[in-house]
Amino acid sequence: MENTPETIVKISSLVKRYGDLLAIDHLDLQINKGEVFGLLGPNGSGKTTTINCLLSLLSFDKGSIEIFGKEMTPTSYDIKRKIGLIMQNVAVFDELTVYENIDYFCGLYVSDKAQRKALVEEAIKFVGLDEFTKFYPKKLSGGLLRRLNIACGIAHKPELIILDEPTVAVDPQSRNKILEGIQQLNREGATVIYTSHYMEEVEQICSRIAILDKGKKIAEGSCGELKQLIKNTETVNIELPSLPQNVHSALASLPHVYEVRYDDELLTVRCSGGRHNLIRILDVLQKNDISFGRVYSELPTLNDVFLEITGKELRDKE
Amino acid sequence: MQVFKAYIKVMLKHLPTAIIYLVVFVGIAVAMTFAGLGSESSVFKEQQLKLCVFDEDNTAASNALAEYLSQKDEIVAVENDDTALTDALYYKTIDYAVTINKGFEEKLISGETDELFTGRGLHGDVNESLALSRLDGYVSAVRAYMAAGHDLDTALSKAQTALADGSKVELVAKESEKAAMGLEPYFRYLTYILLCIMLSILCPVIVILCRSDIRSRAQCSGIKTTSYFLQIFLGGAVFVIAVWLILVAVGLALYADSLSGRAAVAVANSFVFALVAASWAIFISCFAPGGSAVNVMTQIISLANSFLCGVFVPMSLLSDGVLKVARFLPGYWYVKLNDMLLGSSRSVKASQAAMYMLIEAAFAVVPLLLAILVRRSARQKSAAC
Numbered sequence: 001m002e003n004t005p006e007t008i009v010k011i012s013s014l015v016k017r018y019g020d021l022l023a024i025d026h027l028d029l030q031i032n033k034g035e036v037f038g039l040l041g042p043n044g045s046g047k048t049t050t051i052n053c054l055l056s057l058l059s060f061d062k063g064s065i066e067i068f069g070k071e072m073t074p075t076s077y078d079i080k081r082k083i084g085l086i087m088q089n090v091a092v093f094d095e096l097t098v099y100e101n102i103d104y105f106c107g108l109y110v111s112d113k114a115q116r117k118a119l120v121e122e123a124i125k126f127v128g129l130d131e132f133t134k135f136y137p138k139k140l141s142g143g144l145l146r147r148l149n150i151a152c153g154i155a156h157k158p159e160l161i162i163l164d165e166p167t168v169a170v171d172p173q174s175r176n177k178i179l180e181g182i183q184q185l186n187r188e189g190a191t192v193i194y195t196s197h198y199m200e201e202v203e204q205i206c207s208r209i210a211i212l213d214k215g216k217k218i219a220e221g222s223c224g225e226l227k228q229l230i231k232n233t234e235t236v237n238i239e240l241p242s243l244p245q246n247v248h249s250a251l252a253s254l255p256h257v258y259e260v261r262y263d264d265e266l267l268t269v270r271c272s273g274g275r276h277n278l279i280r281i282l283d284v285l286q287k288n289d290i291s292f293g294r295v296y297s298e299l300p301t302l303n304d305v306f307l308e309i310t311g312k313e314l315r316d317k318e
Numbered sequence: 319m320q321v322f323k324a325y326i327k328v329m330l331k332h333l334p335t336a337i338i339y340l341v342v343f344v345g346i347a348v349a350m351t352f353a354g355l356g357s358e359s360s361v362f363k364e365q366q367l368k369l370c371v372f373d374e375d376n377t378a379a380s381n382a383l384a385e386y387l388s389q390k391d392e393i394v395a396v397e398n399d400d401t402a403l404t405d406a407l408y409y410k411t412i413d414y415a416v417t418i419n420k421g422f423e424e425k426l427i428s429g430e431t432d433e434l435f436t437g438r439g440l441h442g443d444v445n446e447s448l449a450l451s452r453l454d455g456y457v458s459a460v461r462a463y464m465a466a467g468h469d470l471d472t473a474l475s476k477a478q479t480a481l482a483d484g485s486k487v488e489l490v491a492k493e494s495e496k497a498a499m500g501l502e503p504y505f506r507y508l509t510y511i512l513l514c515i516m517l518s519i520l521c522p523v524i525v526i527l528c529r530s531d532i533r534s535r536a537q538c539s540g541i542k543t544t545s546y547f548l549q550i551f552l553g554g555a556v557f558v559i560a561v562w563l564i565l566v567a568v569g570l571a572l573y574a575d576s577l578s579g580r581a582a583v584a585v586a587n588s589f590v591f592a593l594v595a596a597s598w599a600i601f602i603s604c605f606a607p608g609g610s611a612v613n614v615m616t617q618i619i620s621l622a623n624s625f626l627c628g629v630f631v632p633m634s635l636l637s638d639g640v641l642k643v644a645r646f647l648p649g650y651w652y653v654k655l656n657d658m659l660l661g662s663s664r665s666v667k668a669s670q671a672a673m674y675m676l677i678e679a680a681f682a683v684v685p686l687l688l689a690i691l692v693r694r695s696a697r698q699k700s701a702a703c
Contacts, residue, residue, distance in 0.1 A: 055538045074543075081540035091531035093324065095331040107320035108539035152535070 006033045007069070008160055008191045009054065014063035016049055016215070023049045024060070024215040031193060031208075036186050038206030039195040040306065046215035047195040048088070051164050054193075055085065067160065081109050084158030084190075088165040090149045092137050099124070099133040102151050109156035123155035127181065143174025150178065154185060161185060162193045167201060179205050199302035209302070213310045223302065230308040231258065231272040232300045236281055238267045239293035247288045254280050267292075321527070321536070321546055325553030328526055332519045336561065339518070343511045344568050347504055367391040367445055367452075370406065370415040372398050379423035379460075382474040386456055387416070389482060403438055413445035414438070416453065426460060427470060456481060501573040502660035505584050508565055509591055509629050509649045513620035515561050516595035517602065520554060521612050524603035527553075528693075554596065562592040580659040583671055587655050590675045594648045594682040601685035604692040623649040633657070648681035 009031040016024040024046045031037045039047045052058040054065055056074040065072045067079050092101045102120045110116045124130055127147040137145060146166060154161060163182065167175045183205055186192050196202050202209055203223050210220040219226055243262045251267075252260045256274030260267070271277040278297050285292055369391045373380045387393065396406045396415065406412045417436040425434055435453055439446035459481055463473035526532070527550050536546050566585055570577065602615055624630050626640055627649030633641065644650040655674040658666035 055534075057534055057537055074537075077540045077542065080538055083538060085535060085538045087531055087534065089531045091529070091535050093328060093526065093532070095328045095526065096324065100327065104320060104324050105535060105539075107323075108536055108541045111320075 007031070008033050008035075008067065009037075009193070010064075010066040011050070011054070012064045012066075014050070014053060014060055014065065016046075016053055016058065016060045022215055024053065027063070027212075027215070027217055029210060029217070029220075031191065033191050034186070034189070035208055036182065036192040036194060036206045038202035038209040039193065039212060040197070040199065040202050040209055040302065041195075041212035042197055042306075042310075044214075045212040047197075047212055048164055049215070050212070051162055051193070051195060055080075055083070055162070081156075082159045084153045084156065084161040086150050086153035086161065086163045086166050088168055090137070090145045092145075092148055092152060094137050097134050097136055098129055098140070098148055098151075101137070101148060102155050105152040106155035119155050119157060123151040126154070126184075127151040128177070142169065143171055143177070146170050146174060146178060147181075150181060154190075158190065160191050160193070164195050165197070167196070167198065175201070199306060203302045211306055211309060218309050219305070226302065226305045227300050230300060230305050232270050232304050232308060233273050234271045234277055235298045235300070235304070236267075236269045236271065236278050236295070237298070238269075238281070238285070238295045240265060240267050240285075240290065243267060243290070244288070247284065247290060250284050250288070251281060254284065257281075319549060321541070321549035322553050325523065325527060325550055326556070329519065329523045329553065329557055332523060336515050336519045339511055339515050340561075340564065343507070343565075347507075347568065347572060364390075365448060367413040367449055368394050368411065369449065370394050370396040370403070370412045372415070372417040374420045375418050375422035377423035379426050379470060379474060380418040382478060383418060383422075383453075383456060386478050386481065387452070389478075390452060407438070407440055413443070414449035416449065423470070426457070427464075429461070431457070500660070501569060501576040501581060501584070502656060504569045504573060505588055505656050505660060506629055506653055508569070508588050509627070509652055510620050510624045511565065512562070512588075512592050512595045513598070513623060514616055516558070516592070516599045517616040517619060518612060520557060520596055520599035521603045521607070521616075522609065523557075524550070524554065524600060525606050528603065529606070554600075558592055558596045562589055576660070580666075583666075584656055584659045587652060587659070587671075587675055587678070590678045590682070591648065591652045594652075594678055597682040597685045597689075601689045601692075604689050604696070623647050626650070628653045628657075648678050651675075651677045651681075 007030055009029065011027055011029040014024050014027040015022070027046075027050060029037075029050075039050060041047050049058065053060045054067070054072065056065075056072055056076065067076075068082060070076065070079055072079055093104065096104060099120065102123055103116065106116050106120050106123070110119060124133060127150055129144065129147055129151060132140060132144060137148065140148060150163075150166065153163075161182075166182075167178055170178065179201060182192055182194065186205075194202065194206060206223070208220070208222055209226060211218050211226070219229055221229075240262070242265075248260055248262065251257060251269060254277075256271045256277055257269055258272050259270040262268075269277075269281055278295070282292075282295070367390075369387055371384050371387055371393055373384050394406070394412045396402055396412060398417075403412075403415050407415070415438040417438075419433055419436055422434055425431075434457060437446070437450060437453075439449060456477060459477035460470075460473045463476045464470065468476060533546075537543065566588060570581070570585075598619065602612070607615060626636075626644045627633075627647050628636060628644070629649060633653065636644070641650070651674045655666070655671055659671070
């Protein structure tokens with residue numbers, strides 16, 4: 001199939017092996033212009049390997065990768081100039097100031113000094129490091145360091161930005177700022193590939209998501225589409241001091257309930273479809289004269305999607 | 319040249335360490351040089367006493383003795399008074415006072431030895447012993463000539479001539495002391511300082527520039543891999559050449575009077591060693607050591623190379639076993655050639671010098687090849703993780 005003009009990244013039947021270990025198993029991905037595409041998966045699922053193959057930092061065994069309609073190779077410098085990379089680790093020089101660091105990484109793409117100066121200043125403003133330009137990285141907090149890391153990756157105004165778990169070990173306030181920044185970059189026209197194992201982040205910013213497990217794509221779609229893939233529609237949690245067996249059975253026999261668990265004085269009831277599930281559950285408890293504490297109901301998250309999908313996958317293999 | 323500029327900036331942050339090494343080394347060299355200039359210990363001079371001579375005999379023999387003493391020592395005039403002499407001895411105006419007793423000449427002719435002189439000095443003082451030894455020597459010499467059949471006048475004259483000649487003194491030990499302040503030791507110590515500077519500065523800078531995350535960013539950018547490494551190489555080359563030039567220039571400026579064709583070969587030898595030190599720094603950088611590990615390795619390598627290869631302790635004092643081990647270190651070949659060019663042996667053929675430098679160069683090439691292998695294997699390992 002030929003690439004449409006909107007397709008920025010096309011990965012076809014990508015296979016990467018580390019000896020006997022199959023790190024990426026026939027992966028197909030298509031990322032379109034203007035998308036914030038999330039690569040979601042647990043540690044070791046193949047997210048970073050996929051990114052490394054995409055950037056030609058790693059060779060692969062089979063398949064093909066096209067970026068901006070051209071085959072990506074280690075010497076595709078014209079393609080690389082349009083890509084910005086923000087890695088999981090803060091990859092900056094401790095010996096250079098904030099300004100010098102951004103200028104250095106921007107200089108790897110932009111040789112014109114005047115143009116670079118403007119870009120560096122813009123990047124500094126974008127990440128809000130105006131007051132820290134003369135600071136050395138060691139003097140910055142974890143959140144500010146992450147922002148510096150981002151500024152180094154985006155200063156040259158790339159068309160495709162790849163963020164590999166940029167919020168690892170970041171406080172919630174800084175995390176929100178980073179996520180807002182990514183959304184702003186996307187609004188300004190950049191296509192974003194975002195890898196993370198934080199489901200809520202991916203859910204918050206990604207327009208399309210691929211879930212990886214053991215190097216295989218197990219699901220792909222928008223957040224809503226992914227949630228429709230699973231049978232869980234509601235999870236009811238109730239704090240109980242004890243749960244007699246007859247009550248457990250009564251709950252399990254309720255319509256739409258497909259799983260009842262009681263661990264550590266917490267009753268978890270998973271429901272698939274239906275309405276008024278919470279009322280029916282509380283009614284059973286009341287009829288059996290069971291007193292209870294806190295009650296809360298949750299709608300499915302990507303976490304549920306992932307758990308359910310990977311669980312099935314694993315069971316199928318076994 | 320973005321990478322080159324970053325290299326220089328990162329290196330400048332590590333420069334204070336290099337400056338400390340340079341200042342200490344050059345300071346010691348300058349101090350040793352100026353301390354050596356005009357040092358009396360490097361020249362032999364017979365001990366001179368400050369003597370006070372009273373001639374109560376006033377004969378040809380006593381006059382000849384007084385004249386002999388005036389040639390050998392400094393004669394100081396002091397009043398022939400007990401208090402004045404005591405003061406002169408106390409204040410070290412004189413070292414010894416000699417009174418040539420009346421009847422000196424007669425006793426000399428008759429062969430009597432008792433009470434020829436009366437001496438006064440500080441009891442147990444070395445100057446007293448020296449003065450008595452000088453007087454005894456003179457009397458013995460005169461008697462020897464008289465015993466040989468010469469008359470008194472001839473014996474006095476011959477004794478004076480014989481004693482004036484003295485012994486010919488050649489300062490063999492002082493040669494090495496002289497060398498301790500010259501071009502040879504300066505270039506010898508260069509091995510230590512070059513290793514220290516290269517390992518402690520070049521190594522951490524390369525570690526930083528080749529950090530996998532920083533390099534990955536560069537690999538993903540528009541810069542070509544060859545250009546990236548060429549710029550790092552250029553930065554390293556600038557540093558190595560600058561350090562080597564400074565050290566050689568200081569050495570040549572301090573010992574300008576020792577310059578010769580051999581010195582030019584020694585300079586070339588030092589450049590080869592600078593490359594060896596740089597190559598070792600590159601090899602160690604492959605293991606990405608931290609700051610304290612670099613310091614420890616710098617001290618171990620530079621001190622081991624210096625002690626085993628005759629930098630601090632002359633090779634002649636090292637055992638055969640140590641020298642056998644030292645052959646596997648570049649410092650051995652460097653120091654050996656340096657000694658042949660500038661040291662005491664001063665015998666070297668052009669082919670021999672070239673061979674020694676080639677052996678040294680091999681110590682630069684092998685770590686470089688190993689560094690390439692280690693980096694390649696590390697890359698494959700990280701790719702497999």
